[in-house]
Amino acid sequence: MSNSAKTDLGEGRLRRVALIGNPNTGKSTLFNCLTGMRQKVGNYPGVTVQKKTGIALIGTERVEINDLPGTYSLAAASPDERVVVDALRGEVENLDRPDLALCIVDATNLQRNLFLAYQIGQLGLPMVLALNYWDSAKKRHIEVDVEALKARLGIPIVPISASRAEGVAELKEAMAQALEDSPLLLTPIWPETVSEAVEEAREVLPEACDERMDDASIMRGIFEGDEKIFIRGGASGDEARDALESSKKTLFKGGLNPANAEAVLLYRHITKIVEPCINTSQSRRADGSESIDGLLTHRWWGLVAFLALMYLVFQSVYSWAGPFMDVIESGKGLVQGLLSSWLAPWPIIQSLVTDGIIEGVGAVVIFLPQILILFFFITLLEDTGYMSRAAFLMDKLFSWCGLSGKSFVPLLSSYACAIPGVMATRTIQDPKARLVTILVAPFMSCSARLPVYVLLIGAFIEPKYGAGIAGATLFGMHFVGLIVAMPFAYLMNRFVLKTPPQPFLLELPNYQIPKVRDVFIRMYNQGKEFVVNAGTVIFAITIVIWALLYFPRSESIGLETRDVFLESLASENGWSADESLAELESDEDLQSILEHQVSSAYIEQSFMGRIGKMVQPVFAGAGFDWKITVGVIASFPAREVLISTLGIIYSLGGDVDEEAGDLRETMASQTWSTGPEAGLPIFTIPVVIAIMVFFALCQQCGATLAIIAQETSWKWAGVSFGFMTLLAWLASILIHQIGTML
Amino acid sequence: MKPVDFAYHKLKLGLNKLKRRPALKTLNDLIAGQTAKIGSYKPTLTAARRLMELGLMPGVTVRFIKSAPMGDPIALDVEGRQLSLRREDAAQILVQLV
Numbered sequence: 001m002s003n004s005a006k007t008d009l010g011e012g013r014l015r016r017v018a019l020i021g022n023p024n025t026g027k028s029t030l031f032n033c034l035t036g037m038r039q040k041v042g043n044y045p046g047v048t049v050q051k052k053t054g055i056a057l058i059g060t061e062r063v064e065i066n067d068l069p070g071t072y073s074l075a076a077a078s079p080d081e082r083v084v085v086d087a088l089r090g091e092v093e094n095l096d097r098p099d100l101a102l103c104i105v106d107a108t109n110l111q112r113n114l115f116l117a118y119q120i121g122q123l124g125l126p127m128v129l130a131l132n133y134w135d136s137a138k139k140r141h142i143e144v145d146v147e148a149l150k151a152r153l154g155i156p157i158v159p160i161s162a163s164r165a166e167g168v169a170e171l172k173e174a175m176a177q178a179l180e181d182s183p184l185l186l187t188p189i190w191p192e193t194v195s196e197a198v199e200e201a202r203e204v205l206p207e208a209c210d211e212r213m214d215d216a217s218i219m220r221g222i223f224e225g226d227e228k229i230f231i232r233g234g235a236s237g238d239e240a241r242d243a244l245e246s247s248k249k250t251l252f253k254g255g256l257n258p259a260n261a262e263a264v265l266l267y268r269h270i271t272k273i274v275e276p277c278i279n280t281s282q283s284r285r286a287d288g289s290e291s292i293d294g295l296l297t298h299r300w301w302g303l304v305a306f307l308a309l310m311y312l313v314f315q316s317v318y319s320w321a322g323p324f325m326d327v328i329e330s331g332k333g334l335v336q337g338l339l340s341s342w343l344a345p346w347p348i349i350q351s352l353v354t355d356g357i358i359e360g361v362g363a364v365v366i367f368l369p370q371i372l373i374l375f376f377f378i379t380l381l382e383d384t385g386y387m388s389r390a391a392f393l394m395d396k397l398f399s400w401c402g403l404s405g406k407s408f409v410p411l412l413s414s415y416a417c418a419i420p421g422v423m424a425t426r427t428i429q430d431p432k433a434r435l436v437t438i439l440v441a442p443f444m445s446c447s448a449r450l451p452v453y454v455l456l457i458g459a460f461i462e463p464k465y466g467a468g469i470a471g472a473t474l475f476g477m478h479f480v481g482l483i484v485a486m487p488f489a490y491l492m493n494r495f496v497l498k499t500p501p502q503p504f505l506l507e508l509p510n511y512q513i514p515k516v517r518d519v520f521i522r523m524y525n526q527g528k529e530f531v532v533n534a535g536t537v538i539f540a541i542t543i544v545i546w547a548l549l550y551f552p553r554s555e556s557i558g559l560e561t562r563d564v565f566l567e568s569l570a571s572e573n574g575w576s577a578d579e580s581l582a583e584l585e586s587d588e589d590l591q592s593i594l595e596h597q598v599s600s601a602y603i604e605q606s607f608m609g610r611i612g613k614m615v616q617p618v619f620a621g622a623g624f625d626w627k628i629t630v631g632v633i634a635s636f637p638a639r640e641v642l643i644s645t646l647g648i649i650y651s652l653g654g655d656v657d658e659e660a661g662d663l664r665e666t667m668a669s670q671t672w673s674t675g676p677e678a679g680l681p682i683f684t685i686p687v688v689i690a691i692m693v694f695f696a697l698c699q700q701c702g703a704t705l706a707i708i709a710q711e712t713s714w715k716w717a718g719v720s721f722g723f724m725t726l727l728a729w730l731a732s733i734l735i736h737q738i739g740t741m742l
Numbered sequence: 743m744k745p746v747d748f749a750y751h752k753l754k755l756g757l758n759k760l761k762r763r764p765a766l767k768t769l770n771d772l773i774a775g776q777t778a779k780i781g782s783y784k785p786t787l788t789a790a791r792r793l794m795e796l797g798l799m800p801g802v803t804v805r806f807i808k809s810a811p812m813g814d815p816i817a818l819d820v821e822g823r824q825l826s827l828r829r830e831d832a833a834q835i836l837v838q839l840v
Contacts, residue, residue, distance in 0.1 A: 290819075395812075503793075507824070508824035
């Protein structure tokens, strides 16, 4: 029997089960339980909703399980819910309609959970119901008469405890059986008024639409008040509107409010069905959670605990990632050194491999430790149930500018790095709040800005004003972005994103002990997704920047520089040409000085150098010369590149760091060679502050752009880039102008 | 006969309203520990549908647990589940103290 069913579907096409349920019903745990590591994570086409599929062995058959985002209802309000509806209807590209819906419900909260089950049932999908948290229902003396419920719902029901993998074998059996005989949920009998409203709509709708849409989908359209459902069915805009109007009127006449008719009727029905099957001997109070909350959401202690916990999390992200990042850095250096000597005969390939490809791979891998560690903690915070409490505690701080309490963790993690920060916004369901949080995240002062601040403050602020002011400046620089970001969020929210805000409704789930396997599977999936999606873009950007810095490269530039160097050597020491040549060949120090000068000459001649000189007038108002401009432009893929680029430009070699004394000295001795300020130092205090503010506000991180594009779209990545760069440019000019006036 | 009836009803309705006024509160007016029954939503409430899906619908009894440290949002016990919503939304929900 099962064999014939399989061959009917043709080869290569597995039968599909959609796993669906409310948030906080243990859906991911069940998914991991069913599929183990046989999972694939991607995105649904066109939206940023994570698509998780896995393979499970059901009976003797391999079945594809599709883990849909958690949702309370099918009335699609967010992209997540839209995806759920489309996937269940089989309207997602390359994803057929599922053969079975596996609906997971919380046994301790049946009524509300069955609401979603009934909506799915109306789509005509065969269904199996998994009653999760069976163990804690028993503990709380909630007795569910499964047999009676089965009879009343008409579908297989299996009590499980997903976190202990109890009942999963029985669930698989029930699923195997259901794949054969397609049990359907007994749909509620709707009052006369509803069927009248459907008839009313049918009369107005065109014939094509009438044929294509069954009663259930017309009913969905009416209940949701969504014209688009009719339009997709084949009606014109006017017809859809008329159909909606007349059916609404009918509902109204029948004493139903169209806006909440479905909820009222369905709950009434569910209560009637469920009440006789549940026996609660104790009052239905939240279990231990409320006493834990006595501390964790306490007026004072709650905030203390929150701050302590956040400190712990981010301190760990910072300090645990450090050693791994060092290992990656030195590993990269090792490979570069090895390949560099091996590829020495082919200078272009040598440079492409070491400075382009390996650098690019390194630029991707370097983010992994932070992403993995952050998601380790985020999964812990979410699975324990604390994440909702954090949002509850922090909401007030963010609500005024259109963000919500859920923005706190992503923004805080952006202080380490915007990449994991932007990825962490997945915990925000409201698409608008999520987008604003993503756009604001790159303003937070990430750790890549730190070397730039340290270099400039150490070279110019500290010698002049002392360590106290230097420290205060460094501290202040960390707030520049935040101060700009909040009003930016407010304006975005108020004037740009006109979609109506979603109400802030937060479920505070019962506290739970997280499952280790869930945590590691999530870390693995997040890391993999980052490498595959954002990683390719980051890699590509690195190669492009390498090419801009490398080409055009003619031998003659190297020879010319060498001649000039020999000449100056000769004239300085009073040597003949042959003597200075011999000196150069024997003295390694002189050779390395020459080498640095040659790279400096190459970079000046490169496309990047030419672009820098061309663009320099734009930054003249901020007091940047062409060298700073090249540094700024070369830093667009990654801001920490500034230091090594400046090192190359100032002929010190690319391996300087922000603490290097000679780089600081060289920068301090730079003077304008032409123009009205000829002979005066380039790095004045206003210029230094202008550079720092520019780096604080500018979107100089290709990786962040890639991740924003992955999470939203290239359009929003463009907006982020354009706006932040413009803002940084204006601010740096403003600061320089005001600074020089004072 | 009919007009008289009508006037009588109107009077009674008005009196009832007067009598009930002090008890007519919104979810926003509750203090920690108070229990109330959801009456109806004000029509200005945009989140009505969402609230219903989460089980916060007319007729349901809720207990006000606490407000967040900064005063907003608030946490409710809705049939054994903890829900949190902002005060601006809570002020749109009429309740009767139990």
